[in-house]
Amino acid sequence: MVDNRAGVVAGGSYESIYVQESPGSRIEIGDLLVVPEDGISILMKVASLRYGFPGEDTRLLLEHKDEPAVAICKPIATISGDGIAPAKIIPGLGREVFFSTVEDLKSLTTAGQKGIYLGNLRSGSKVLDMKIAMDGFDLFTHHVLIAATTGRGKSNLLKTMIWGAMSAGSYGILVLDSHDEYYGRKTMGLKDHGSWGNGNLYFSTKPPPGSSSLVFNLSTIEPDHFFGIMDLTDAQKQAMILYHREHGEKWLEKIVLGSDQEQVDNRTIRVIRRKLRLSLGIYGKGGRIICETNAFSQSAGSSTVSSIVSALESGKVVILDTSRIGDEAELLIGSIIATEAFSRYRDYKGEGILDQKPPISILIEEAPRVLSEERLQEENNVFASIAREGRKFRVGIIAVTQIVSLIPKTILTNLNTKIILGNEMALERRMLLDSCSNDLSSEDAAVASLDRGEAIVSSIFTKFGIPIYTPLFEEFAGGK
Ligand SMILES: Nc1ncnc2c1ncn2[C@@H]1O[C@H](COP(=O)(O)OP(=O)(O)O)[C@@H](O)[C@H]1O
Ligand SMILES: [Mg+2]
Known part of the structure; x- marks a missing residue:
């Protein structure tokens, strides 16, 4: 344990516990630290780093070169024989603090093999050998928000998640793919999953052999x-x-x-x-x-909607390459399919057979296009209806956005799992962290410094915001 030592609890309060670095250790923002006490361990996350304690004169500190830094930490959970619970206590003063290990956190993997893999547990920028997965039913029916500025790995994470959903084989996922990046025409993609051929569908206005034309009858x-x-x-x-x-x-x-x-x-x-x-x-x-x-088309495409919805109903993935048809045509198609799927599932509920059906989730990029304040005013906005009451009917959305502030709070609170990737816009971070079910108020600096593939998963199904790293899809799917 000795080389794993991070520091010593040296003061503070619940919001900010001061941990003074041990000689030779280097604490990072976002690190998960653990304080073992009798029968219980307290898990803390590093929110910030500073020189000396508040009120101390740093000029005096300068006289001692290499004065240890002080990490400001937030207790996030307690770990005991009963499992993990949100932290309601602070660690004892003077206690030794350690970098957490997989051993400390093993009760985190609740969904086990059956779950949808999101990434590996991460402590700061260190990736731990522990897979973080969530129950697919909870995840997809309670809606997902994926938020980050562009290039941070949103699509990479989604490909990884959908790959997992395909392995489970019991989630209908509709992907409105405006960049034509999920199927993997020229690169590795979801088509390379071993079960792709079992009823998963790809539609495109330029369909490669074996796939279907994206055409809807007027x-x-x-x-x-x-x-x-x-x-x-x-x-x-x-x-x-x-x-x-x-x-x-x-x-x-x-x-x-x-x-x-x-x-x-x-x-x-x-x-x-x-x-x-x-x-x-x-x-x-x-x-x-x-x-x-x-x-x-006036003549073709009369069965497109029903074949898509039937595939979704059978727990398959359907990718629509909307890269050549424009924004509004993409949304119109999304709206047609969402309306049909939602209406079928409402009927199933009425008939009492909904519980035989897999959840259906609709992935939509730039989600404020349909979920902004203005759009929600529309009575017949199917995406708004799904966000508000889709859960009862097993229909969910996966909303991807760069700009969370365009989505009204009432909708944000309904998106019960939020996966937060890097975001350099302070106001956006504030809005996002405020809307999370876990207390992430001290995570601002951590989110600002998230690197590509690094994320925090906050959900009504997690005890705290879980830091993860999602590997590069090509490596993950290629089994490397
Ligand atoms: N975990 C990762 N490790 C390495 N490269 C990554 C990772 N995640 C994403 N990338 C790469 O970064 C680029 C942007 O990722 P992407 O998922 O398209 O971001 P976004 O959808 O947020 O714009 C892509 O080239 C992708 O391959
Ligand atoms: Mg993307």
């Missing part, structure tokens, strides 16, 4: 699907609803191609038509409908 689109994703005036919404009532499945065609007896003010229809062309690339030519991206 008749599968309803006015509701647009609400909550596109800016529409009340008059425009009314017009769409009216056309739908009047023409049923042919309503969009009628709007795009025009009809002899327009029921609505022509100007409104013209604006809608222009919006459809700009956002979805749909327009009429010679009495036919053209879709620039081929993602929507």
Whole structure:
């Protein structure tokens, strides 16, 4: 144990316990430290580092070169024979403090083999030989938020999580993949999972052999699907609803191609038509409908929605390559599928057979596009409904964002597992840490200094914010 020694408890209070470094030890921000006492150990996390104790004159300290630093720590948990509990005590003054080891923390791995692997336990930047996994049912039905600025490893973590979900084989996951990075066309990806061929699906507007065309029949689109994703005036919404009532499945065609007896003010229809062309690339030519991206069609794609939702219902992963169809078309497709999945699962609940169905989770990047304050005002925003009450129906979302502050608090609190990766924006960190179920108030500096792949998992299912490191997907999946 001796070489594992970090320091000595030298004062402070519950919010900030001072640990004076032992000679030769080097404490890092984010380190997990443990103070063994009789029958119980107190686990602390290093929030900050300083010279000397508050009030001490550092000029005097300078006279002793290499004066040990003082780590400011926050007790996060107690570990005893009964397991891990949130810390409600502080360690004894003068006690020796150690860098925690896998041995200390072994009761952390609750989900075991069955769980969804998120990464390895991490103490500061040291990766420990302990896998952190969470129960997939809890994780997916209670919604997940993945927050970080770009390039910090969000997609890498998600690939790792979905790989785990595929291994379990009992979670339906819809990936709206605007960067076409999950399937792994040219690199390693989810297609390389041994069970990929067992009913998991990849749709693309440029499908490689063996995969399907991303094409939706216009008749599968309803006015509701647009609400909550596109800016529409009340008059425009009314017009769409009216056309739908009047023409049923042919309503969009009628709007795009025009009809002899327009029921609505022509100007409104013209604006809608222009919006459809700009956002979805749909327009009429010679009495036919053209879709620039081929993602929507008058004739093809009538069974796309049902085959996707059926795969999800069977616990499969469905990846939609939306990289060539634009933002709004992606959201529209997401909205169509989410509506269908949610509606089926509501029916199953009504019929009393929901518990035979696997959870369905919908991964959406730049989630404020559908979950911002403004979007939530829309009555028929399916993503908002899922965030609010999807849990009861086993439908969840995995919301990915760089800007948490755009998501209202009421929704943030519903996203019950938050995985926080590096973020250099102080205000964003504040907002995020405040919305966590575990007390992460002292983690600001730790989050600011998170490196690529490093994260903190805070959840109603964890006793404290668990620091993890997610390995590079290619190495993990390649078994290296
Ligand atoms: N744990 C890791 N170790 C090494 N490289 C990583 C790790 N996580 C991500 N990367 C690499 O960093 C880059 C950005 O990661 P990515 O997951 O795309 O970030 P984000 O989705 O947050 O923008 C990618 O090239 C990825 O391979
Ligand atoms: Mg990404």
